[in-house]
Each structure stands twice: as C-alpha cells, then as structure tokens.
Amino acid sequence: MKNSTEIKPFRIDVPQAELDDLRDRLARTRWADELPEAEVTDGVRKGPVQPGWEYGVPGSFVREMVERWRGEYDWRAWEAKINAFPQFTTEIDGQVIHFLHVRSEVEDATPLILTHGWPNTFVEYLDLIGPLTDPAAHGGDASEAFHVVIPSIPGFGFSSHTRTKGWNAARVADAWAELMSRLGYERFGAHGNDAGAIISPELGRRHGDRVIGVHVNQIFSFPSGDPAEFEGMSREDMEYMGFLQSFVEHAIHDRAQQAQPQTLAHALADSPSGQLAWIAQLLASVEPDVLLTNASIYWFTNTAASSARFYYENHHTEWGDEPTTFPIGLASFAFDFRPLRRFAERDHKNIVSWSAFDRGGHWAAHDAPDLLVGDLRRFFGRLA
Secondary structure (H helix, E strand, O other), rough: OOOOOEEEOOOOOOHHHHHHHHHHHHHOOOOOOOOOHHHHHOOEEEEOOOOOOOOOOOOHHHHHHHHHHHHOHHHHHHHHHOOOOOEEEEEEEEEEEEEEEEEEOOOOEEEEEEEOOOOOHHHHHHHHHHHHHOOHHOOOHHOOEEEEEEEEEOOOOOOOOOOOOOOHHHHHHHHHHHHHOOOOOOEEEEEEOOOOHHHHHHHHOOOOOOOOEEEEOOOOOOOOOOOOOOOOOOOOHHHHHHHHHHHHOHHHHHHHHHHOOHHHHHHHHHOHHHHHHEEEEEEHOOOOHHHHHHHHHHHOOOOOOHHHHHHHHHOOOOOOOEOOOEEEEEEEEEEEEOOHHHHHHEEEHHOOOOOOOOOOOOOOHHHHHHHHHHHHHHHHHHHH
C-alpha cells in the first residue's frame, strides 16, 4: 500500500486531561538522592562541565524548573504561539511528518529547510521565521528572503513515533528531499544544528543536484587515528583537541542513546521530572520557558524512546568516507565546540564559508539569532 502524498493542515491541541495529569505527576515527584553541594564541586570549570554539575544535572536546578512547570509556565500560551504559524503533516516512507511551512511574500525567495537538534524540537527555529521570511522588516533586504520549512525529525515531537528500524540521518535526508518536492521546491538550501548538522550534510550528499548549499553550526570531523594527521599541528590546536575529547567524554546522552535507547526511555516515559532533567543536560542554557516547552512536547508526544533511537540508528550505520563536494558553510559560536579546519577540509572539499563568532552557544538560534540569521543570508547570498 502506497503512502498518501496528501498534505494536511495541523494544529496542536493537547487535551486538558493531559495537562492535569502532568501537573499531578510533577506534584508527586520523588526526588533523587545526591551529594551535598559542597561535596560535589571544587568551583573550577572542567571542560564543558560547569561547577556544581560534575555528577550531572543537580537537584536544585530540577526542583526550580519543576516548580515553574507546575506553576507559572503557561503551555496554552506557547500552544497558541506555535499555532500562529502554518503547520502541516504528510506521510513519507511510512512516517507521519510534522512541519511548519511559512512562505515569504517575496515570490522568488530561496526555499530553506531548517533541521533541529536533540533535545530541542522544531521550537528551535520559531524566532528565526520572521527575519528569514520578511528580512525587510528585520534589518535586511527583500532579496535575502527565504521560504521556510521546519520539519520535526521522525520520532521527535509531533512527527509520529518511528515504527521500523533504520531511521538514521540518511533516511531522514531522503524524507526531507521528498517533502521539499511535495511543497514544489526542486532547488533549495538546507541548514542544521546538532542532529540537524548531521542530517543536512547527508541531504547535500544524497541530493546534490537539488541542494543549493548546506549551512551548519557544527562540522563533525575528528581525527581518524592516523598519527600523520597531527603533523604540524600548533600547540593551541593540540590543547583544543583535549577540550574536544573532554566534550565527547561528558556527552552521556550520546553514549546512552547509542547503546540502549529503550532502557532509558522506560524511566523518561513515566516521569516528567526525569524527562526534564534528561534534556536539561543540553538545554539548561536556554530561556526557562523554552526548556519547558521542549520538555512539554517530549512529554505530551511520549517521544523519549523514538527520538533516542535516532542516535542508535546512526551509531549502527556504516557511513561512507568519501568527502563531500557540495557548497557547505559553517557558523561556529563561541560557547560551542569548534571543529579544527584541517579535519573539516579532509571531509568537505567545498567549504565556501567559515564564520567564527565571539558569542552564542550550542543553541545559537536561541541565544544569538541575529548572528545566525546574518550568516545564513551571507552564505546563501553568495550562492545565488
């Protein structure tokens, strides 16, 4: 039986009973045991770990966020904010794909698909929609306008739970190419952050005849293990390699979800405070209500397991090692890890833009949207 190619309008409408159940569960949270704060930290930041977080997300942070979630946080206000944008669903390769599609009033605007990361959702890009679709109203020129498509990765948010094996970055990239075809975009640009910075290059690799260029916040290029790759490396770069190693060692979400995504998900599906703490390891730096909106979406859609399986599928995929040739641009932010260019150029032979900013972090769409929008405009402007 073939998938339907129909595109259906979609609105979020979480039943009140689910909101009531969430608040009830939060009120009955059984808090985890932990060491006294004085025993945990020596007050020195070590790599990507901030003082007080050496053992993981501390109870003081979780308690504060749970109280906010139960009290002043207003899901209905965020639901209305999201529903103000045109949303749709369509079935591709057996999965229901949720996406936002906002066309610019500039008819010849560049189609652009934006792919979010984990543990973020499509919410990552809400604040970019206005500046990208209507640049003239946000300090830009009408010639820099984009038609914006923001899908939810299969298994994330309001896209359906994955029901079959194999939903890795390559398969998602193929689904995105089909989605853009259904929307009438034969040529388009792609941007991604975090998980989106894995999917978007695959989109360029697999559909290079249609992709104008790929813009990312990270390039995941690391040493291969060949000692010759380190020849001539500066002391500064060698020290930075140590930071990258520390980043990898502390990325517990990577190792856990690559190894046994289902084991962890049983706890997250039953405990909203646990779901909150799990995603806070990477989202604690964003505004509290942005964190809670993402936590709410994971909770209401019960996508802890299906989103974690994305890591497992990628980890168990044999990836080719041929370098890419499509135009790629990097926007690297101050408080995110930055790839070393020698390794990036080994894997990508057509890097046409390399921007390093002195502010912003891993979630630049939240904490440095002006820089990200400006870099997107410059990158795709030079490819026009």
